Amino acid sequence: MIRTADSENKPTNPELWQNCLKLMRGEIKSFKHEGKVVELSDGKRAEPAQKNSAYLNGRALQKYKSLGGGWKKSASLAELKIADRIAALDIFNSYNEFLKFEQKVFKSVKDYKSYVEALESLVPKDAKSEWLYNHHAAELAWEDGKKSEAAKHIEKAADLNPFENEVTGVLKFIILDEGRKSDLQKRVEEIKDATERNTAEELLKDAKWGGRLATFGVEHRIASRIANLKDWFEKEDWVAINTQGKIVGPCAQSDKRPKETK
Secondary structure, three states: OOOOHHHOEEEOOHHHHHHHHHHHHOOOOOEEEOOEEEOOOOOOOOOHHHOOOHHHHHHHHHHHHHOOOOEEEOOOOOOOOHHHHHHOOOOOOOHHHHHHHHHHHHHHOOOHHHHHHHHHHHOOOOHHHHHHHHHHHHHHHHHOOOHHHHHHHHHHHHHHOOOOOHHHHHHHHHHOOOOOHHHHHHHHHOOOOHHHHHHHHHHHHOHHHHHHHHHHHHHHHHHHHHHHHHHHHHHOOOEEEOOOOOEEEEOOOOOOOOHHHO
């Protein structure tokens, strides 16, 4: 969705904006701005199929803003290409706008860090957009082994969850270690929405999640047994028995107790 004429923007520094686009497209390796050489910070240039993508324009937008570039209202954006119009939106007007852009980023990035760098500063301040961003950020963080980041994002997504998405609940169950593997499997089976249930089932089959889920179940059982043993030691009345099998008093280490009972 493109903004209407009365709210459309154009760059305050057109030359800087074009240089940022060229840099991301791989048309130039660097350029000078205010006496300094500007290069790609991560060394990643666009593949041929990405050269007019919303993802590329989003990266160019981040670079442009980091160099002090801004936007101003224009009566028309007729002089700009469609791809440039998308990039000129310094904030998305609605969840649907953000959704289209986010999906392209989520499908193209390979790790949590790249996802956050591409989107964090562009997420609109509405519940749906923030839920979507945190849901996918949690998923990528967990797959990268970043447990604390995954926990932070999934708690945020679960608190918002404007669509009451069951997959968010499944991710939260795993990341925050909320129960046994059998409990989770039962929860997935009880999801009423077929699409969400299938998504959750496929998620658990994936090696990145299914494999971790297997160890997750083992870890939970071990933790439960340790807790039971601790409870047993603390609540039972233990006694000391001598070498003849007779009770000689409460169980406690003491220098006064006969050596054979220690």
